[in-house]
Amino acid sequence: MSSTFGRILRLTTFGESHGKAIGGILDGYPAGIPIDMDRIQAEMDRRRPGSTSLGTSRNEKDEAEILSGVYNGMSTGTPIAFMIRNTSQISSHYSEIEHLFRPGHADYAFQRKYGIRDPRGGGRSSGRETAARVFGGALAKEILRRDGIVIGAGAIEVAGIRATGYGWNPPFPPPLYAPECPELQDMIKAIEDARADSDSVGGVIECRAQGVPAGLGDPVFDKLDALLAHAMLSIGAVKAIEFGAGFAAARMKGSENNDQMEARDGKAAFLSNNAGGILGGISTGSEIVFRVAVKPTPSIAKEQRTITDSYEDTVVSIHGRHDPSIVPRAVSVVEAMAALTITDALLARRCYER
């Protein structure tokens, strides 16, 4: 529960934004997988502060150290522990907000839950925690690659500007990590404008998993889409998810929404993909497609009404080096959580294969 994700492949994370380190333990990782640290670090680099001109001006290297589970460059089947030292925090930025609750943040709810919190940089609720997810996801991708499964995500909407007519050839490049489209420069400019205006903007990230075999996921509570929804909504800034046609499916007729089939190579070939590659909770062999809504960064310099931890009214303007949009850096987190979820389903299935 809580700080652990997954059933067979289980990622347990730790760490506060301004504590000594963040990291995690990836347990249930199969033995004998070569671990390519360059490829893993490349994934980390997409998420790290400073990776995109559209993000925070903080520059952290986010170099992960593996503490166990790898011997002579190969996984051994034992838990892989990893750690990233926190190096670039300026806690003084937080002294002025130590005794108030920032709007749009977990501060108030956290205080009510635990009665105590580490107020520096959001503590455990900081987006910094997602670095451990990206590391875990990078390791999961090493398994998926061997099975020919490719997970890719990209920004397809920023500040209400929606990409049109885009192709799909991930990984997508910085600064926005979006597919090539006519609206790309406008989307980038919307983020720059938000920064200039001391405000922030949100957006939509699309994720696709290609090469997923039919048969992953369980028919009742652990449907593959339920597991993916769990994974995505566990990312702090994500407020919604839709699979395939999603909310649009609610406005279709059955005759429009059903994906009809024809036989091809002893399998079903679907003539459309409104289902997003999952039916009854089980992958169909079609591309898995879903989109998540990312809210605008809550940390903004504009003045907002809030309360102190003595429960008195006040106002706050949040300064510091914040991302004017979480969308670009969240792309790698979405990919990582999708990779962990699908790898887990892949390993789980092996228990039942005949």
Add this chain to the structure above:
Amino acid sequence: MSSTFGRILRLTTFGESHGKAIGGILDGYPAGIPIDMDRIQAEMDRRRPGSTSLGTSRNEKDEAEILSGVYNGMSTGTPIAFMIRNTSQISSHYSEIEHLFRPGHADYAFQRKYGIRDPRGGGRSSGRETAARVFGGALAKEILRRDGIVIGAGAIEVAGIRATGYGWNPPFPPPLYAPECPELQDMIKAIEDARADSDSVGGVIECRAQGVPAGLGDPVFDKLDALLAHAMLSIGAVKAIEFGAGFAAARMKGSENNDQMEARDGKAAFLSNNAGGILGGISTGSEIVFRVAVKPTPSIAKEQRTITDSYEDTVVSIHGRHDPSIVPRAVSVVEAMAALTITDALLARRCYER
């Protein structure tokens, strides 16, 4: 995993649509709760086939029998097993589709996963399975009631017709289980038209939890919204979920989306509720609000292209007594899964209360 939902309060379900019975075991239910079978049956009646003029013409009583865990009308803390005998199945309806995969259903994915399936009425993937969820949810509500928590859901969109200006006073009445609104008759008519046209329609269900205290849910992987998303996407017909402003939040600026606060009675009073009552995965004490997209019923009489289980092309028209829209009967399922999720979080929190 799989057929079990929850961490402290765990519902394990069983049963195929046309097998002997469906039912479940609710484990982790506290001792000493009076069990009001009339109230539970009333919940079952909202979901049961024949409960609404907008649904299937099948008429099943869905009377649940409690087999254990209740003594002299009180829960004893031991697992509560319950069972509903299947009585109204006409399996012959399924002989013609036994050897093909119905579009929009789990048939093909299920076959690819297990290599075997009970083809009668969808088997384990049938919506009939949700009767066990409604039973479990009804028991969960008995706990929530004692804590002053009320879960209500209602249809707010059918076939693209969206309710406007509605109040919130659940439970909502049949046939649509929707709040009173100017569009109500049009929504009902859309379902009747779909039935007349041998087609089906989808819609959107909104769910609200009132009276939930601040502090439920965990800050990382088991965020309350992640658990609710898991719960909702585990309902077969649900293809999307959004919390609070949801996808609209992705188009807002931070200054618009953040819910500002003022102090009231030693707590935070939020001046808006774009977050849907959850921040950083933890309940804030505001009303929890989310909406799910329900796809149109896949079983339609219109002819569709598909394949046989020998992987040859064919066409199919699905006859039988199907719901022209799943929306009305899904309302009680959404409520039940929300009740189970929030009760579980409530019990989990007690482990940590100081």
Add this chain to the structure above:
Amino acid sequence: MSSTFGRILRLTTFGESHGKAIGGILDGYPAGIPIDMDRIQAEMDRRRPGSTSLGTSRNEKDEAEILSGVYNGMSTGTPIAFMIRNTSQISSHYSEIEHLFRPGHADYAFQRKYGIRDPRGGGRSSGRETAARVFGGALAKEILRRDGIVIGAGAIEVAGIRATGYGWNPPFPPPLYAPECPELQDMIKAIEDARADSDSVGGVIECRAQGVPAGLGDPVFDKLDALLAHAMLSIGAVKAIEFGAGFAAARMKGSENNDQMEARDGKAAFLSNNAGGILGGISTGSEIVFRVAVKPTPSIAKEQRTITDSYEDTVVSIHGRHDPSIVPRAVSVVEAMAALTITDALLARRCYER
């Protein structure tokens, strides 16, 4: 937790001794296994009341009904629910003990935990609950059989009389379910004497798993011996377990206790089996051997001091149709729990096989 056992293959049980029924749900059972109800009922018959002349005079048929998960005589991969109606209870036997706590029983601890209990026949803590385990174990054995794994248990000590020089050819026959040995008749007589004396006796059951491949179990917390110990101590009457040489190993020198090896057919052949077939928590390919201590039946007609549920001193003589020794009927329960544990480890391993 609580009423669920296993990780991949999960048995959840329900039922009180004098409630409507007992039973369970076996989830995670692979698809495509033929289910031989005669073989399963034969396992049930070994445990059922009335199966042995050394046990209770109650005679219950314990016929299990499968409610789901089996179609055309084959498992389908969906949860297998089963139920055994309670038919032979005489609750009036319990009216005189309804308001006191029986020595050696869970009554007092249960009341302190839940504040409420079903006092008829021990309620949830009754040995009757183990019928559901035997059913689950019988289904597990169907999987093990296909992998050439045989689980057998037998009584090897009763009332301090220890079997010597016995061979191993399970299943062993009633009334004692013990291997042929010189002490067999004395062991049987000890139970008959206990019955005549209004008292009861305990004993030791040995269990062996033959044909278990090397590599089952995990190296740290879920060692195969830890999982088996968990399984065995979850049987109400079991108070101790030892693997291989067990407590005797504590008195050996390393040079005596270590099982030396030689190569045979590309595997290790161990020259002794003090480890009981498990090293570092992982099966070695040797026979798995353990023994459990079964305490004497706590329900005895001899007068004992105890207290009422108003916390006043009293005395009690427990009448009714009780087993003078739990040992004979516990043999099948030990086998069942061993079968469930080893099958779970076998399925779990498949996730990691290369």
Add this chain to the structure above:
Amino acid sequence: MSSTFGRILRLTTFGESHGKAIGGILDGYPAGIPIDMDRIQAEMDRRRPGSTSLGTSRNEKDEAEILSGVYNGMSTGTPIAFMIRNTSQISSHYSEIEHLFRPGHADYAFQRKYGIRDPRGGGRSSGRETAARVFGGALAKEILRRDGIVIGAGAIEVAGIRATGYGWNPPFPPPLYAPECPELQDMIKAIEDARADSDSVGGVIECRAQGVPAGLGDPVFDKLDALLAHAMLSIGAVKAIEFGAGFAAARMKGSENNDQMEARDGKAAFLSNNAGGILGGISTGSEIVFRVAVKPTPSIAKEQRTITDSYEDTVVSIHGRHDPSIVPRAVSVVEAMAALTITDALLARRCYER
């Protein structure tokens, strides 16, 4: 599973004997508990190599660094990660055994499970892993202390020499960590003799938990004794466990073994404790008492027959700085695992308290 122990309070450990570090994450730890690092280090010191004259001559400081979850000396409710750098390994000692399987060790089983292993010092199967358990147990004790629960363990048998007439006043002093008794010097001498003889000896450790309230543990699969047995058998060198009278109970009559009761202060006072403080899997309020058998250290310098990892016969004499008996240093590990188990049951119970 695997590297995680516990349900509410969950310890996940990592690390190989000769890797960079060992450590773990303790999740589910309540907020607001003062963390006394001196007391925690004192627990670590009892287990660390070099702590006792009866153990290895390796001298490791085993200083644990907390990486997260503690702020201003208080737990925050977030996962507590900790790490102990490995500093004193001499891997060259292992070059000569890299390609063979040591008798009595996990080497062979591990190789058969994973097909790969880190041969240095036992890798993941090394007793060094238990340092993380002692750290977790020390944190658990901080919770137990606030509830007046004291866990103590001590050596009561070495090489067949059994302590008699001992009192119980833990923690017990080095070098043996045994209660004061007439046999103490003989027990110590037996270990010294084993070292002189290039051999090793085992023993028995008794553990008692005092002040445990009635009502901990669950009535079926998660009996408190089942959880404790799981915990103890997960310690590499432990081969057996018995609760209360244990194997002796199997030789008693019911009238001897049952613990009769009288009323005292509105509770039951038990007139004996053959049950070891647990009935039907639930704590009774009596002292919890169990004993575990510790096998002799498998690493001995005497020559033994074994095989290489090319499956050829060979002989081996294991040199290096090994403990002639695991018993002294295992005392703190037994205590730690008991503390984790009982704290978990204590927290779990809070979910159900009325």
